[in-house]
Amino acid sequence: MRHSIIEAMTADQFSVFVLHLINNNHRMRLLLFIALIYFDNQACAQNSNASRRLLYFTQIKAAEALLRLNEVGEAKRVLEQANVSLRRWEWQLLNAMSDRSVQTLNGHRLAATAIAVNKDGSLLASGGADSSIVIWDARSGEKIFALNGHKGQINSLDFHPDGVQLISGSTDRSVKLWNIKERKEIATVRKDFFRSIYQCKFSPDGKNIGIVSWEFVPKSSPPVQGFAAVISLHDGNLLKRFNTDHHPASALDFSNDGNKLYTATWGFHVKQHDIGSGKDDWDYNIEDIGYYAAFQSCDLSPDGLRIVTSGKDNQVRMLDASNGKLLYLIEPHKGHLKWVNSVRFSENGKLFASASDDQLIKVWEAETGRLLHSLKGHTNNVNALAFSPDNKTIFSVSADGTIKKWNIEKTGQYKFFVCKSGPWYTPVDPSGKLLAAACSDSFLNVWNLETRSVVHSFKGVSAITAAINGDGKFLASANNSIEIFNLSSGKLLGSQRKHRSRITGMDWLPSKNYVATASGDGSIGIWDDRGDSITTVLCNSGPVYSVVFAPDSKQMIAGMSNGKIKFYNTSNWSEVDSFQAATSLFNLRIDPTGKYLLVSGDKGSLLLYNIKTKQRRELKGHNNAIYGIAFHPEGDYAVSASYDLSVKIWDMSSADCVLTLKDFKDELYTVSILPASKRLVVSDVAGFIHVLEW
Structure with a gap:
């Protein structure tokens, strides 16, 4: 990059140049920031209002382009570098557009990786790559206490229906049970898992725990066996095990009566298992799809009629829970452009939300798959999310280390229909x-x-x-x-x-x-x-x-x-x-x-x-x-x-x-x-x- 060429550009010409860089690869984005730093140095060296204004307006245009490409973190960094004395309405507008959350919580030294809300919406639990679990007041955002005991990243959290107990699954291959009132660990549920726990969840009656993981099988090809286990909370005994496929099992959910178990895997399968008989009722199999489509998450609708899934093919699928048939598909051009890590229904089942590596949370109409809101604010991958029982509040955790609270009735950016002619x-x-x-x-x-x-x-x-x-x-x-x-x-x-x-x-x-x-x-x-x-x-x-x-x-x-x-x-x-x-x-x-x-x-x-x-x-x-x-x-x-x-x-x-x-x-x-x-x-x-x- 020749500095003389950049120096000769007008603000508009440089903005076109900036957009060209952003639309290309990471190397080009690096060149963008080198150019902005150069412009910053030139403005300081020349010490003129014209130079400072040129840099400021270039930063504004770069930030807008970055936001449009969902590069929220980079957009925020550009806005933060803008001269404070020059910030006016256009800066305020872009700054608001870069983060529509209503509250940001900081409680983990590393990435925030797991989230759960209790039944009445009063407590929030977050887990991190730093192996800690933090309990928050979900309404005020006040940190109440931390739970320590795991030796690896927290992958999954779930509150017991009684609101007193919490279960956690970790990369340390353990599942732990905690008493929230007494603020202590009750037990390690089982100690014979050989690989990371991807998800753990209480059954609707709170008597059992579902767990998904995998194990190494040397004589198998491939040497991987994914599985789901149903374990008694009372004594930790294994009640049922389902071998899923030759890839890790990554997500699960229970039917409302607790008799069925749903699993999703990295092997491109979603299954319904009958816990009583140990048999599979149906298998949604997309092994022949022709591209990598590992499932990351699944969630059953509150009425038990639909199951929503998401995965590493950047897509969201809605299935009929009775037979596993595809109801609709949300492709990347309509949804997310990177891995979709988490999907969750609202309490009333009318909505579901998705969280992605593209740093976005999207809220959808469950019946039709129509996009309602796209929420920006995180500056790195969004790892998981949870709806509050009020159907309007969402909590999310991200690789940026933060927990964010969102109100989908106050998204700061919305549209509504008023008439057909006009x-x-x-x-x-x-x-x-x-x-x-x-x-x-x-x-x-x-x-x-x-x-x-x-x-x-x-x-x-x-x-x-x-x-x-x-x-x-x-x-x-x-x-x-x-x-x-x-x-x-x-x-x-x-x-x-x-x-x-x-x-x-x-x-x-x-x-x-x-x-x-x-x-x-x-x-x-x-x-x-x-x-x-x-x-x-x-x-x-x-x-x-x-x-x-x-x-x-x-x-x-x-x-x-x-x-x-x-x-x-x-x-x-x-x-x-x-x-x-x-x-x-x-x-x-x-x-x-x-x-x-x-x-x-x-x-x-x-x-x-x-x-x-x-x-x-x-x-x-x-x-x-x-x-x-x-x-x-x-x-x-x-x-x-x-x-x-x-x-x-x-x-x-x-x-x-x-x-x-x-x-x-x-x-x-x-x-x-x-x-x-x-x-x-x-x-x-x-x-x-x-x-x-x-």
Whole structure:
């Protein structure tokens, strides 16, 4: 790598270079960090603001690219290296995106490898490669005490149904029973295992223990015998042994009545064994699949109807527990890109979660296999997870040495469906909690962004534009007619139809409860908060697509579909200025200071216009239509959402794109920045609202 080449790059050029490096192998990622260190040294040597800003924005773009590739640990390291004095909203957003856990616990010197939650969700047990077991208060995260006795890594933990006893399995080839109340070891269950214990689990009635492991068989080919053992908790006697296949048995579970045992192996088998007869009921065998597909984990659904499995082929399989038939398969392009180490059902059976070497935890709808959440925060392989009985809390352990707590109702990044046709506008109230979705499929709904539930539903109202006034009291919506609602009560205050064509844009006058409507008939209507007409402004330049008011209420700015921009004095509604922005226009926004006008259009057209100096600056980066634009309420940033499936954040002082967000699957239509609730809200043409919190 030649330093002179790197030094000559602009921030954008270096970001492209960074992304190229990240998308290649580990050697290329090493080169990335060498380059970043070099840039850091250059910035310090030059001791200039420009150099420091260049390094900072390069780090921001590198961190975003790394997060998109699920290289969470590397992304965090890049963010931590960013100059503290330069960290602003884009850094806060990425930092929040890099860890969505609600709590991080540190209790192990090495990797955290096993996890269990007791029946009432009050206690948490974690095990580590340091051979220790730590008992935590699951609700507060307080460390209560540690249990020591094993001489190897803890591979498995399980609480007894009585909540008093805990069982542990280790690479030291032992299974130990612990009394949690007395904080001591009761017994080593058996001492005649010859290899690591991969999993141990209590039967539902707590009378027996299931264990999976393997042993070396010299005269066999291959010389390995995997097995599952059912052992009496009372006396430690072996009740039943099942030889699985010539690979280690890696996972197990009991049926709800305790009569069946399910096993999964590295030999690509999942089996149901009858404990009474000692026979196998069925065998899901994928030995002939053609690639390495060792099973790592399995879990039976609470209703006993399904069993979920995961493995080293990076896939998740849902099987029918009655016959072992495959119900559905989650392939890597839809799920995890590395080994899937653990799968667990929620207590109610509606969800299951998976943990992977790709550093992610994913939450799925059990019935369909639909992905609901993807949780980032760990910086190394996620080894195991457990659901709390409340069905919303997940605990996970990782090779990064931490235990993390997650609330799947507060993931910090989510989406929800609002309508089939739209939403075309999504105004949000000043609190940042209520969103109105303007849809043209005959209903207008007001949503609570926190609960993702409908607060008010106005059936029969077809809307392609909407606006909420400055104090959050009134909601206006329009299509061919205009409707005014009291946002608090949901009451319709007035409805009028005066325009001869559709209404495509609207805005509230800050100094009065007046709303302006932009129409395809070439006019702007001015209405009071009861929907009564105040006046009509004729623009005489073709269809009016968008309208906004200046923050001081002295000017109204109208955007024509042909790209013409007109300024009007609100004291008498007379035209005072105009300019040609582009050949097409989709949206207008004015910043909170009244200094800048943002104009979006087709083919990635985005113009920043200084109203006082009339200076124009093209914001280049998008390559398709831009409908969604907004300013940060503090005026430091603009944000744009495009049909190119990306959101871009722009620095107003330099007009540079400081961050691009790309994890969207459909064309984007609207965008809002909500500092009051710390949310970035984006809508797409498929009818979904996307929320990113920071």
